[in-house]
Amino acid sequence: MDKIGFIGLGIMGRPMAKNLIKAGYAVVVCDVNQQAVEELRACGAESAATPAETAEKAGTFIVTMLPNSPQVREVTAGENGLLKGIRAGQIVVDMSSISPIASRELDALLREKGAEMLDAPVSGGQEKAEQGTLAIMVGGSAAAFEKARPILEKMGATVTLVGESGAGQITKLVNQMIVGINISAVAEGMAFAKKAGVEPRRVFEAIRKGLAGSQCLEDKAPRMFEGRYDPGFRINLHIKDLWNVLETSRAVSCSVPLSGQVIEMMIALANEGHETKDHGSLGLYYEKLNNVALKEIQK
Ligand SMILES: NC(=O)c1ccc[n+]([C@@H]2O[C@H](COP(=O)([O-])OP(=O)(O)OC[C@H]3O[C@@H](n4cnc5c(N)ncnc54)[C@H](O)[C@@H]3O)[C@@H](O)[C@H]2O)c1
Structure with a gap:
């Protein structure tokens, strides 16, 4: 199965990444908090030092679960950001709750490299993240959504494409x-x-x-x-x-x-x-x- 990149291993990201591992995916994780990285390594994940390296090591998908727009901008377009390692055809699935304006800007930057972003924020807290029963609302292209759906279904009970880029946010x-x-x-x-x-x-x-x-x-x-x-x-x-x-x-x-x-x-x-x-x-x-x-x- 495709190796999935996962950046942001906080209250929500940690159990979501673990559910992907449980479902049989190889996962490569990255976080500024090394303790969180070690916890995921103990569950079988590989690690990457930067978002750029995460993109290089991942297959089609890189999931991000970060606090807000500045962190998603930093991870995507900052020094050693995803854009430095991204390949055409890769899909960034940003599950953080951020500004739709930022989502649309970052999707446009990724598209310049032949990649794209799905904005896929969630409703439901830590417990639903652990159970894999989040409600996931998605914006982006229908083609990318269909490719990502099997992965999203490992983390959520309902997965809905709402519209174009930004619509999920x-x-x-x-x-x-x-x-x-x-x-x-x-x-x-x-x-x-x-x-x-x-x-x-x-x-x-x-x-x-x-x-x-x-x-x-x-x-x-x-x-x-x-x-x-x-x-x-x-x-x-x-x-x-x-x-x-x-x-x-x-x-x-x-x-x-x-x-x-x-x-x-x-x-x-x-x-x-x-x-x-x-x-x-x-x-x-x-x-x-x-x-x-x-x-x-x-x-
Ligand atoms: N906690 C909830 O109940 C809940 C519910 C629904 C949606 N959300 C949304 O999900 C998102 C994540 O929430 P959370 O509660 O897991 O947040 P969190 O603060 O617990 O986790 C964020 C993680 O991102 C990491 N991080 C921050 N900046 C980074 C960077 N530059 N590079 C790499 N890693 C970085 C942090 O170290 C941390 O591990 C937020 O947008 C939040 O609004 C949270």
Whole structure:
């Protein structure tokens, strides 16, 4: 089977690379964190010192799973970046959540070398990465997508081609907008109930099967009632995604007032030291704003 390059062995990348090894692929890994590289070597991976060397050693595919646009730019177009070692026909599958503007620029640079990029960000956290059940939303050419599909299916339960280059990242940003706004709505409604003298959990039970019901309500309201804000999905990652929403919305002249409000609340939470807590800690924001406790007193 084709040898797959894999760059970025963090919380998500590590289990994703391990799933490729488990599926029988040869994998060549690269990360600035040598400990992560050693962990993958112990699972049977080969290693490369730089992204350029990763491209040289890999077959058709190089997967990247990095924090944000600057790191993907560095790994792709920086000194010793992928572009230095890439061959015509190779496909970079960038599974990081980054700006779609950056994705499109990097795809254009790769195309000058006869290669191309699929932007393939994921929804689902560490647990789904470990289970290989991520939701993967893809932008790029249909031909590259069909070639990459078998690999993506080893990491995800749903793999969807949404459109041309950048479409995967746009889809991920839409997901993050809707989730952030939805969690804020849950927190605002529950704080309002409490302040108005009605027990939030009773409100939750009364409305959860109606139109206000949502996965966010189901997942986050009980966490607020229990004061449980361990991640989950971290506030600092959600802030990063909403910055990418604002950058893109300005580029296409789209007004996104609710996303603007949510990022302000999340920045305030981060400034109070909650940046590595779950994004459900928007509940804490509303608790402070209104001097109410959403957390129930344990009897
Ligand atoms: N953690 C989640 O729950 C989650 C869920 C969905 C999507 N995502 C997205 O997936 C991406 C990765 O998230 P994560 O939680 O695994 O991040 P992470 O910070 O845990 O991992 C990033 C990895 O990239 C490596 N890295 C950084 N710069 C590098 C460089 N120049 N060269 C080589 N390696 C480099 C780091 O050493 C690290 O191992 C992010 O874009 C994030 O938004 C995360």
